[in-house]
Amino acid sequence: MNRAGALRRAARAAAAARPRHAEFATEGAAAGGQIVQQPPSGAPPVEGNGQDQGGPNQLHRRFSTLPWTNPVTLQSINPKILKTEYAVRGEIVTRAQNLQQELIVKPGSLPFEEIVYCNIGNPQALSQPPITFFREVVALCDHPNLLDKSETHALFSSDAILRAFRIIDNIPGRTTGAYSHSQGIKVCRDDIAAGIAARDGYPANPEDIFITDGASPGVHMMMQLLISSEKDGILCPIPQYPLYSASIALHGGTLVPYYLNESSGWGLELNELKQQLQAARSGGTNVRALVVINPGNPTGQVLSEENQREIVQFCKEEGLVLLADEVYQENIYAEGKKFNSFKKVARSMGLEDKDVNIVSFQSVSKGYYGECGRRGGYMEVTGLPKDVKDQLYKVASVNLCSNVSGQILMSLVMNPPKPGDESYEQFAEERDSILSSLARRAKVLTEAMNKLEGVSCNAAEGAMYVFPRLDLPERALKAAGAVGMLADVFYARRLLDATGIVMVPGSGFGQVWHTILGSSYLKANVAIFLLRSHRRSLIFVVALASLLHSCRVRLTYA
Numbered sequence: 001m002n003r004a005g006a007l008r009r010a011a012r013a014a015a016a017a018r019p020r021h022a023e024f025a026t027e028g029a030a031a032g033g034q035i036v037q038q039p040p041s042g043a044p045p046v047e048g049n050g051q052d053q054g055g056p057n058q059l060h061r062r063f064s065t066l067p068w069t070n071p072v073t074l075q076s077i078n079p080k081i082l083k084t085e086y087a088v089r090g091e092i093v094t095r096a097q098n099l100q101q102e103l104i105v106k107p108g109s110l111p112f113e114e115i116v117y118c119n120i121g122n123p124q125a126l127s128q129p130p131i132t133f134f135r136e137v138v139a140l141c142d143h144p145n146l147l148d149k150s151e152t153h154a155l156f157s158s159d160a161i162l163r164a165f166r167i168i169d170n171i172p173g174r175t176t177g178a179y180s181h182s183q184g185i186k187v188c189r190d191d192i193a194a195g196i197a198a199r200d201g202y203p204a205n206p207e208d209i210f211i212t213d214g215a216s217p218g219v220h221m222m223m224q225l226l227i228s229s230e231k232d233g234i235l236c237p238i239p240q241y242p243l244y245s246a247s248i249a250l251h252g253g254t255l256v257p258y259y260l261n262e263s264s265g266w267g268l269e270l271n272e273l274k275q276q277l278q279a280a281r282s283g284g285t286n287v288r289a290l291v292v293i294n295p296g297n298p299t300g301q302v303l304s305e306e307n308q309r310e311i312v313q314f315c316k317e318e319g320l321v322l323l324a325d326e327v328y329q330e331n332i333y334a335e336g337k338k339f340n341s342f343k344k345v346a347r348s349m350g351l352e353d354k355d356v357n358i359v360s361f362q363s364v365s366k367g368y369y370g371e372c373g374r375r376g377g378y379m380e381v382t383g384l385p386k387d388v389k390d391q392l393y394k395v396a397s398v399n400l401c402s403n404v405s406g407q408i409l410m411s412l413v414m415n416p417p418k419p420g421d422e423s424y425e426q427f428a429e430e431r432d433s434i435l436s437s438l439a440r441r442a443k444v445l446t447e448a449m450n451k452l453e454g455v456s457c458n459a460a461e462g463a464m465y466v467f468p469r470l471d472l473p474e475r476a477l478k479a480a481g482a483v484g485m486l487a488d489v490f491y492a493r494r495l496l497d498a499t500g501i502v503m504v505p506g507s508g509f510g511q512v513w514h515t516i517l518g519s520s521y522l523k524a525n526v527a528i529f530l531l532r533s534h535r536r537s538l539i540f541v542v543a544l545a546s547l548l549h550s551c552r553v554r555l556t557y558a
């Protein structure tokens with residue numbers, strides 16, 4: 001017998017002895033992810049691609065006629081995913097992307113020439129340039145051979161070269177292409193901790209730093225740590241950045257809302273916090289943490305130090321973890337306002353690790369750097385007991401590590417050039433020009449909004465957005481209802497279709513509508529990212545003004 005025939009016979013014998021497919025079915029999902037099944041004892045090891053079972057034709061006859069319905073359906077996937085919503089990348093944005101395609105395929109077919117994405121703070125997508133020093137260091141670390149070339153000294157600043165040497169020499173293997181420590185490269189954590197200490201005037205410990213792919217994964221990790229079931233609640237501001245509602249929904253917890261007061265400049269009132277906490281607790285919810293976004297997104301408020309002290313005290317007394325979203329710490333525009341980290345405020349009150357749990361989130365995506373696509377961030381975890389932090393480390397290690405270039409960028413953001421360094425002047429110029437431009441735009445947009453009939457807008461003290469309130473006639477509600485939409489979604493959709501401007505309906509941030517008693521106006525908010533150029537901002541405002549009027553007319557007669 002030839003070798004091929006022998007192999008075929010052996011394969012047939014193995015196929016006959018092979019248990020049926022169903023007997024092998026794993027039940028991983030049903031068992032919470034654990035593998036509960038083993039092949040029956042005595043069964044031979046099974047290999048091959050199935051074609052051994054009588055040849056390709058027979059296989060075709062045996063299997064192709066079996067009806068097959070896809071076992072993965074909306075009904076069978078994790079219901080928590082179905083519950084999750086993320087408005088800044090929601091339906092309006094999907095429509096905008098489709099319109100963008102339409103503009104490519106059929107130029108001139110729409111009443112505008114480009115889509116202007118104001119739905120999310122993505123500054124470089126709207127032509128904000130990156131900071132030269134940051135990019136130089138990252139480029140040199142990514143391609144360290146450049147460090148040995150003489151031309152490099154003509155092309156890169158000397159402090160960028162030195163910094164790249166310092167970082168790359170402290171990465172095992174001298175490469176950005178290797179996995180790092182799960183909390184992040186030690187030298188990057190050292191620089192981040194040094195930056196925090198310089199910012200706050202209180203020490204920071206590199207062991208408390210978890211470098212992440214942007215702030216978002218840090219938030220998810222904390223939710224994973226704190227939420228076991230829907231009985232666990234997280235106090236969240238409304239309006240809120242939808243990362244929080246989405247993450248709580250994904251992890252199966254309960255969002256306990258507290259409402260920011262628009263009429264007091266989106267103030268965070270302690271009484272409101274207390275009432276909501278009480279109500280949640282009496283309903284049986286175990287409230288674990290309080291989220292504070294400072295400066296606020298989408299509301300732009302910057303908390304006073306006094307207010308922050310009250311919040312820290314409240315968390316201490318009520319045993320809540322303070323989840324402090326501080327990603328807009330460099331974006332403060334209002335005179336007399338200043339960013340204070342919650343950790344600094346706690347330390348200034350004499351509170352240490354043993355007194356209160358504070359987790360601070362920071363990111364390379366915002367500030368003057370706007371490096372959203374680089375995915376760099378960190379969380380500074382203070383107060384949690386060592387054994388709990390070990391568990392958090394375990395969660396981080398399941399992802400192995402965050403991307404190394406993002407880690408380097410995060411360390412540069414927290415430890416930028418200093419006066420006297422070769423690149424300092426250029427760095428300071430680039431930084432100040434971006435920040436002053438953002439401040440100018442915040443002012444221009446807010447003023448323009450407030451000049452529009454039926455629109456009022458609190459000053460954007462910080463962050464990157466304005467969150468105007470629109471008076472929509474009751475008929476707008478009816479017109480929206482007739483097509484099965486919320487009025488603010490309807491408005492944002494009409495704005496997009498008429499101007500190509502993408503903004504986020506306030507309801508996406510959980511914002512409630514206010515129907516003024518005795519009047520027929522509906523108050524809805526929309527969030528708008530501060531556009532890059534002045535020219536564009538003005539075009540945008542004019543477009544908004546004219547749209548508002550035409551929209552009203554159309555809504556009135558709809």
Ligand SMILES: Cc1ncc(COP(=O)(O)O)c(C=O)c1O
Nearest residue numbers: 214215216241297327363365377
């Ligand atoms: C308040 C707030 N937190 C977190 C994030 C997420 O940022 P990252 O890109 O670092 O994940 C954003 C993004 O816009 C934000 O506005």
